[in-house]
Amino acid sequence: MEHIRNLAHDQILLLGDSITQFAFSRENGFGSAIADHYQRKLDVICRGLSGYNTRWMKPLLPSILRTTLPPLARHRVITLFLGANDSTHPESPQHVPLREYVMNLHDMIATIRVCSPIAKVILISNPPINEPRFSRIWAERGCTKDRTFLNTLAYYRATRDQVGRPWEQRDPNVAFLDLYTALLGDANADRNLEGPALIAWAERVQRDILSVDVLPDGLHLGPAGNQRLGDALIKLIETKWGSEVGAEAVEPLINIPWSELEDPENSPP
Numbered sequence: 001m002e003h004i005r006n007l008a009h010d011q012i013l014l015l016g017d018s019i020t021q022f023a024f025s026r027e028n029g030f031g032s033a034i035a036d037h038y039q040r041k042l043d044v045i046c047r048g049l050s051g052y053n054t055r056w057m058k059p060l061l062p063s064i065l066r067t068t069l070p071p072l073a074r075h076r077v078i079t080l081f082l083g084a085n086d087s088t089h090p091e092s093p094q095h096v097p098l099r100e101y102v103m104n105l106h107d108m109i110a111t112i113r114v115c116s117p118i119a120k121v122i123l124i125s126n127p128p129i130n131e132p133r134f135s136r137i138w139a140e141r142g143c144t145k146d147r148t149f150l151n152t153l154a155y156y157r158a159t160r161d162q163v164g165r166p167w168e169q170r171d172p173n174v175a176f177l178d179l180y181t182a183l184l185g186d187a188n189a190d191r192n193l194e195g196p197a198l199i200a201w202a203e204r205v206q207r208d209i210l211s212v213d214v215l216p217d218g219l220h221l222g223p224a225g226n227q228r229l230g231d232a233l234i235k236l237i238e239t240k241w242g243s244e245v246g247a248e249a250v251e252p253l254i255n256i257p258w259s260e261l262e263d264p265e266n267s268p269p
Contacts, residue, residue: 083126134218
């Protein structure tokens, strides 16, 4: 092992709000799933900031990108997962108007592409909410209802159509992960309905699909929600960039079997 001098692992960096902050602390956390997938190969670093929106995260981004890496290490994958707080009601201090939200996402992706040019960037859409459950549980906590399913849906549509898909089309190192599809499955095929049909669809998915296992408090991911997101992230990386950053494509820095260390000539100095 004399030749192994640099043990700084390249990284997968998770950026976002409270859902990302909880990526390792909840059952089946999506951060834990990714870390398990890349054991001994890539370090998974979490920079989730509870309550933050794109307006507050954007000025921090250059510093985060600079300070998370040890010398000689690189960001290989970066996820950007915001919007749950931006999409609150206009009177909420967390609210960010839709147009500003879209521009903030564009600016943040551009910053990542400049500061971490080899990194694969995954923009994750904001998640749906279960509005009845959210309203009930947060009222019990003494909080004011500050978000609705339909307003959250509007931010999802903007993330998908105005940011995610355009970036995917022009930059092969950027991908969009549709969290509505990951959580709702085939039911998300009707997401572009309008008027009474949209209201009926929204009521159905909240009642029948966004269960307690998916969104326990109506907002944050539960065990099933985390597992679906983790599975979707791994599938996206392996499908789109498997030959570059798939688990089989990344070599561990220390790949000498432990059994060979019994030989004194191969023992660490």
